[in-house]
Amino acid sequence: xxxxxxxGLREGLEAALVVxxxxxxxxxxxxxxxxxAVTGGVSVAVAVSVxxxxxxxxxxxxxxxxxxxxxxxxxxxxxxxxxLVTWMVFWMRRAARSMKAELTGRLEAALVVxxxxxxxxxxxAVAREGxxxxxxxxxxxxxxESTAAPVSGFSLGILTAVVIAWLLYRRTVRLDLRxxxxxxxxGLVLVAAGVLAYGIHDLQEAGWLPGLSTLAFDISAQVPxxxxxGTLLKGTLNFxxxxxxxQAVVWVGYVVPVLVLFLRPVRTAARQPAEVRSAA
Amino acid sequence: MPARAxxxxxxxxxxxxxxxxxxCGGDSGGAPATSGPIPVxxxxxxxxxxxxxxxxxxxxxxxxxxGSQITEFYVYAxxxxxxxxxxxIGPSLTRNLTxxxxxxxxxxxxxxxxxxxxxxxxxTVTN
Numbered sequence: 001x002x003x004x005x006x007x008g009l010r011e012g013l014e015a016a017l018v019v020x021x022x023x024x025x026x027x028x029x030x031x032x033x034x035x036x037a038v039t040g041g042v043s044v045a046v047a048v049s050v051x052x053x054x055x056x057x058x059x060x061x062x063x064x065x066x067x068x069x070x071x072x073x074x075x076x077x078x079x080x081x082x083x084l085v086t087w088m089v090f091w092m093r094r095a096a097r098s099m100k101a102e103l104t105g106r107l108e109a110a111l112v113v114x115x116x117x118x119x120x121x122x123x124x125a126v127a128r129e130g131x132x133x134x135x136x137x138x139x140x141x142x143x144x145e146s147t148a149a150p151v152s153g154f155s156l157g158i159l160t161a162v163v164i165a166w167l168l169y170r171r172t173v174r175l176d177l178r179x180x181x182x183x184x185x186x187g188l189v190l191v192a193a194g195v196l197a198y199g200i201h202d203l204q205e206a207g208w209l210p211g212l213s214t215l216a217f218d219i220s221a222q223v224p225x226x227x228x229x230g231t232l233l234k235g236t237l238n239f240x241x242x243x244x245x246x247q248a249v250v251w252v253g254y255v256v257p258v259l260v261l262f263l264r265p266v267r268t269a270a271r272q273p274a275e276v277r278s279a280a
Numbered sequence: 281m282p283a284r285a286x287x288x289x290x291x292x293x294x295x296x297x298x299x300x301x302x303x304c305g306g307d308s309g310g311a312p313a314t315s316g317p318i319p320v321x322x323x324x325x326x327x328x329x330x331x332x333x334x335x336x337x338x339x340x341x342x343x344x345x346x347g348s349q350i351t352e353f354y355v356y357a358x359x360x361x362x363x364x365x366x367x368x369i370g371p372s373l374t375r376n377l378t379x380x381x382x383x384x385x386x387x388x389x390x391x392x393x394x395x396x397x398x399x400x401x402x403x404t405v406t407n
């Protein structure tokens with residue numbers, strides 16, 4: 001029961017956090033009408049994952065049946081997700097600056113591009129782990145003939161992830177605008193860095209990148225993957241207690257420049273009108 | 281406008297997923313599986329693989345977790361190169377791993393608790 005609960009929590013947490021930030025963002029810029037993009041992205045991702053998981057479980061399709069194909073699929077989505085989230089974070093930063101300058105027309109223009117980006121990001125955030133989660137779900141359903149514990153444990157885990165994300169949403173949505181953008185943006189950068197490191201590990205396991213057994217550190221004794229805190233670290237930041245040198249290097253190489261660029265002071269519109277116009 | 285954006289977004293997403301899937305599935309042919317899945321019984325302290333000698337081709341391992349910890353199942357080529365893995369096998373679940381195995385010597389491994397080098401056993405694949 002507990003093991004399956006933790007799997008549900010871990011698989012659901014990252015997607016739930018990203019989606020809750022997207023929702024909080026749209027609410028903060030007072031564009032609740034664009035929430036349909038998030039709902040749509042999530043729904044399509046869930047539908048595709050569940051349908052495909054069922055196809056793999058109950059039919060003899062050869063699509064994505066092999067380890068390599070699943071790895072390539074997951075790895076590709078991971079890298080696309082990192083690109084999208086990074087782009088979104090900087091787009092949010094620009095939009096925040098536009099709002100400050102009360103350039104509503106320019107904000108509107110940013111939101112047209114933004115709606116598509118928000119929808120696609122919601123889709124990728126869920127689809128990335130969606131297939132793995134759906135395969136797990138269907139194997140739990142199959143086991144339900146003998147015991148319902150796995151299905152209920154897993155479902156409770158997903159539910160807990162959604163509740164955690166909802167509590168975080170309640171908290172962030174009340175922050176003042178500047179803090180809101182800073183915290184959610186920095187949070188998204190850390191999530192994206194974890195996804196990138198995870199993708200690197202996938203490619204190492206597939207043998208496309210070297211250094212699978214060259215570990216930067218191994219603290220699996222201190223942070224067991226099966227523990228609740230190991231689950232939370234894995235679910236939010238994709239932190240793995242056994243991290244390879246390449247993963248660590250890529251993680252730092254992503255986080256440091258991106259956070260520096262993201263947190264650099266925003267020049268105000270009054271002083272730099274030309275800058276705002278070209279950036280927005 | 282949101283509805284239209286949404287529809288086209290959905291179409292793009294589905295198309296992208298379909299393209300990715302089609303691209304991935306292309307090379308998974310190989311020799312057909314000779315018989316049903318090979319049962320693997322993984323507990324917290326043991327890893328019983330139903331067959332230790334196999335003909336070359338595509339094989340499916342049906343890994344049942346009889347333990348209390350989350351487990352993983354791996355097939356390693358020499359040098360610990362991962363040929364296939366299935367993660368997140370929760371207690372009392374059975375999950376499948378399908379791998380294409382050319383002739384050679386391999387190792388199977390269960391990793392109860394998802395850490396360490398696993399409980400290993402040799403696996404021989406003949407022509």
